[in-house]
Amino acid sequence: MDPADERGFREFVSARSPALMRLGYLITGGDQYAAEDLVQGALAKLASRWRRVEAPEAYVRQIMYRQHVSWWRTAARRGEVVQAAPPELPGVDRTHQSELRMVLRSALARLTPRQRTMLVLRYFEDLPDHQVARELGCSVGTVRSTTHRSLARLREIAPELAEELEAVR
Structure with a gap:
């Protein structure tokens, strides 16, 4: 990957990672670690094909969906679901x-x-x-x-x- 491609890839990752993590978190049923693995694997695949991909976000999302489908077909991927504490914002009752x-x-x-x-x-x-x-x-x-x-x-x-x-x- 040349420097310009690397810069473009880094900008994409920086801008879209939060949204991709939210998607991964939802798809995995709230498993933060599985979501991180899902996003990281998808971004690694994107990095290897960065020059050829026209719509990087759609490509990453499709990789995430398909990878997750592969995970549910594997019975070995069973783990605990971590429950987060509710957020606390001062002065706001949510x-x-x-x-x-x-x-x-x-x-x-x-x-x-x-x-x-x-x-x-x-x-x-x-x-x-x-x-x-x-x-x-x-x-x-x-x-x-x-x-x-x-x-x-x-x-x-x-x-x-x-x-x-x-x-x-």
Whole structure:
């Protein structure tokens, strides 16, 4: 990689790493270390192909999705889900939001990796069904049925999220 390419790559990593870490964190069900591994691996693959990639963010996201799919196919990748403490901001009471985030994170962790990934792509990334299907290598019908069952499972696991989940319908 020549100096100009290296500078461009470093600028991309610097600018997009926080968003990629958030995506990795959500996809992995709140596992900070797995998210870091996912992002680092995707960026390493991007670095080796930096000159040939036209849309680096889309490329990295696709690598992350596919790598995560590979992980769920490997039974050996089972670990604990670390729960973070709610953030504390002086003078601002965000208890309800913090509680909802913790409940949602816990409920997402109880879904299968496939269900969790479908929901993250569909609602966090706001991808249409056909794009989620293309990213995960399945049919649009599979995306719709898995998403429907995943939302039903979330309602079952965490009834306190019912009001928020009704807005998703």
